[in-house]
Amino acid sequence: MKVLKNKIILILAFFLLAGCQTSSQKLPDLLTGIFKPGKSHENLSKDDPKQSFFGNFLDRFKPSKIEDETIRVSQANPAFKAFKQSNAFYNIMTAVKSHxxxxxxxxxxxxxxxxxxxxxxxxxxxxxxxxxxxxxxxxxxxxxxxxxxxxxxxxxxxxxxxxxxxxxxxxxxxxxxxxxxxxxxxxxxxxxxxxxxxxxxxxxxxxxxxxxxxxxxxxxxxxxxxxxxxxxxxxxxxxxxxxxxxxxxxxxxxxxxxxxxxxxxxxxxxxxxxxxxxxxxxxxxxxxxxxxxxxxxxxxxxxxxxxxxxxxxxxxxxxxxxxxxxxxxxxxxxxxxxxxxxxxxxxxxxxxxxxxxxxxxxxxxxxxxxxxxxxxxxxxxxxxxxxxxxxxxxxxxxxxxxxxxxxxxxxxxxxxxxxxxxxxxxxxxxxxxxxxxxxxxxxxxxxxxxxxxxxxxxxxxxxxxxxxxxxxxxxxxxx
The missing domain is CATH 1.20.1600.10 (Outer membrane efflux proteins (OEP))
Incomplete structure (x- = not known):
């Protein structure tokens, strides 16, 4: 899993660098277009598919709020047998496990x-x-x-x-x-x-x-x-x-x-x-x-x-x-x-x-x-x-x-x-x-x-x- 994750990162980096080399003239316009306020990804996609690609890629690195996670625990509801000597071990075991x-x-x-x-x-x-x-x-x-x-x-x-x-x-x-x-x-x-x-x-x-x-x-x-x-x-x-x-x-x-x-x-x-x-x-x-x-x-x-x-x-x-x-x-x-x-x-x-x-x-x-x-x-x-x-x-x-x-x-x-x-x-x-x-x-x-x-x-x-x-x-x- 770790090797796969590292490979994915390297591939993304390669495409980023390769894409940057393809059009040195358009790169400044690309970045200004990506970060220009009021311009949506849909419009970027219509203007230039490459801009949409890089915009979506860079969006992954924008700061985002981590959602609160509620960690829940269940409430034990043990079932006991009749309280007599023959069931003592079972009832004690049940009480221990559920406490x-x-x-x-x-x-x-x-x-x-x-x-x-x-x-x-x-x-x-x-x-x-x-x-x-x-x-x-x-x-x-x-x-x-x-x-x-x-x-x-x-x-x-x-x-x-x-x-x-x-x-x-x-x-x-x-x-x-x-x-x-x-x-x-x-x-x-x-x-x-x-x-x-x-x-x-x-x-x-x-x-x-x-x-x-x-x-x-x-x-x-x-x-x-x-x-x-x-x-x-x-x-x-x-x-x-x-x-x-x-x-x-x-x-x-x-x-x-x-x-x-x-x-x-x-x-x-x-x-x-x-x-x-x-x-x-x-x-x-x-x-x-x-x-x-x-x-x-x-x-x-x-x-x-x-x-x-x-x-x-x-x-x-x-x-x-x-x-x-x-x-x-x-x-x-x-x-x-x-x-x-x-x-x-x-x-x-x-x-x-x-x-x-x-x-x-x-x-x-x-x-x-x-x-x-x-x-x-x-x-x-x-x-x-x-x-x-x-x-x-x-x-x-x-x-x-x-x-x-x-x-x-x-x-x-x-x-x-x-x-x-x-x-x-x-x-x-x-x-x-x-x-x-x-x-x-x-x-x-x-x-x-x-x-x-x-x-x-x-x-x-x-x-x-x-x-x-x-x-x-x-x-x-x-x-």
Whole structure:
């Protein structure tokens, strides 16, 4: 395509110069006719076909306004399957692919890839064409002149400056792919978190609704007994207090459910949550194996490595620029009149060396050197932060697991107490207030169990995200 384009330019230049030689007397009239105001191309065509040809040709070089271009992006409209364990990978994958942050990162990857080609073009042969024409008037006579030139240049040697620039851009491209992976990992983990939290709030609401449906008739019986004079006022006040706890907690949970649904819709837009099912707790890795696996696979650390490599290649580029660069240059210049006789050509080797730039290059080298140190220190800080996050996640998992086991026993015990109170109420060995209190206590313990289970799952997914990642298992790749 580039060769064809260059040939077209040369052919146009040839016709221009050849046409200029055909009629030296008419050329001044030609140009004045072309640029004479109020004379259209149609009239030119009637007067002289050659004038029309050259007029149309020169019109191509007249300045023209570049039209505004609207670059549009589509709005993702993902379709999710039922939210259950068997569809988890599909739904997370769909959420990742359609999320704007991931799509933005993917566009950055494409841009970085194009930048490699831009930098590599500096190693290719460069071809430039110039044409100059004009009219001068002296002693009542018009003199026309035109000249065309073709220049070819190619870089031969620059101490690796261009090669290191290309290498730096390739590392930037790899960095952009890892940054896209980080964006996808963030969305994937967020997807699991909002899924677990929404299911948690739904379970909490079910517990509160069940507890209130059981406690409400008991409270009515207590009020009836109190009105009959068989119970004192303290008992009815205590019963109302216990029931009010359930009502307050129910109202708070309703607001938390709405908030959880809003967060869920941000990751899974238009996802149906009527039959939302629970996710399973993930198997985790602990100890030194978990730490070594995380440090090996962490995209955050790999991103820093690519950034360091890019800066180091750029550092070599700047150091290479302190030396001379050598290039080949050739050119042909031909006037419109007596083209062969007065034309000239040259070919040679160009050596370019900057003796003094006022310290600009040295300052850039020192600045980039400090930047490399900064990025390496950032990598150390990220590594330390990741270790801390992993330790916190593992300790949270182990602590919540103990809490879950203890709460499960407490729920079983609370159910036994509730059932015993109901049985003894029939025989008169327990009070109806004790039954109500047992129902309220059971509901509270069930809520603790639901929360402990959700926190256990959240911790397991966070550990999995740190040690192995969440996007590879769903099949996502940055190109």
């Amino acid at each position: 704007p942050s991931v799509q933005s990162a993917m566009s950055n990857v494409k841009s970085a890839k194009m930048n490699i080609r831009t930098v590599e073009s500096g190693k290719n042969t460069q071809v430039n064409f110039q044409a100059l024409s004009g009219v001068s008037r002296d002693n009542s006579s018009n003199t026309f002149g035109a000249v065309g030139s073709l220049n070819i240049s190619r870089l031969l040697f620059d101490y690796g400056a261009t090669d290191n620039t290309v290498l730096s851009q390739k590392k930037r491209y790899q960095l952009s792919k890892v940054q896209a992976e980080i964006a996808a990992e963030t969305v994937a983990l967020r997807g699991y978190e909002v899924w677990i939290n929404l299911h948690r709030q739904k379970k909490v609401m079910e517990v509160y609704r069940g507890g209130m449906s059981l406690a409400e008739p008991i409270l009515g019986q207590i009020k009836t007994i109190s009105l009959s004079g068989l119970a004192d006022k303290a008992m009815i006040l205590k019963a109302q207090q216990d029931y009010s706890k359930l009502e307050v907690a129910y109202s708070r949970s309703s607001a938390e459910l709405a908030a959880a649904k809003a967060l869920f819709d941000e990751v899974f837009p238009n996802g149906r949550t009527d039959d939302l099912q629970a996710l399973k707790t993930r198997q985790i890795t602990q100890g030194k194996i978990a730490t070594s696996t995380m440090l090996k696979k962490s995209p955050a650390l790999r991103a820093q490595d690519f950034l360091i490599d890019s800066f180091e290649a750029e550092y070599k580029t700047l150091k290479a620029q302190k030396n001379a660069n050598v290039s080949m240059s050739a050119g042909v210049t031909a006037p419109a009149k007596d083209t062969i006789k007065d034309g000239s050509a040259n070919v040679g080797i160009l050596v370019n060396y900057v003796f003094n730039d006022g310290g600009r290059l040295d300052s850039q080298i020192l600045s980039l050197k400090e930047k490399i140190k900064e990025v390496k220190k950032q990598k150390q800080a990220i590594e330390r932060e990741l270790k801390s996050q992993l330790n916190v996640a593992i300790e949270t998992y182990l602590g919540v697991q103990k809490t879950y086991d203890a709460t499960l026993e407490l729920v079983n015990l609370s159910e036994e107490v509730r059932d015993t109170s109901k049985d003894q109420l029939v025989s008169g060995r327990s009070k109806i207030q004790e039954v109500l209190n047992a129902e309220v206590t059971l509901a509270e313990n069930k809520i603790q169990l639901v929360n402990a289970e959700a926190e256990l799952k959240l911790a397991s997914y966070r550990i999995r995200a740190l040690t192995h990642g969440l996007t590879k298992e769903i099949g996502w790749k940055p190109f």
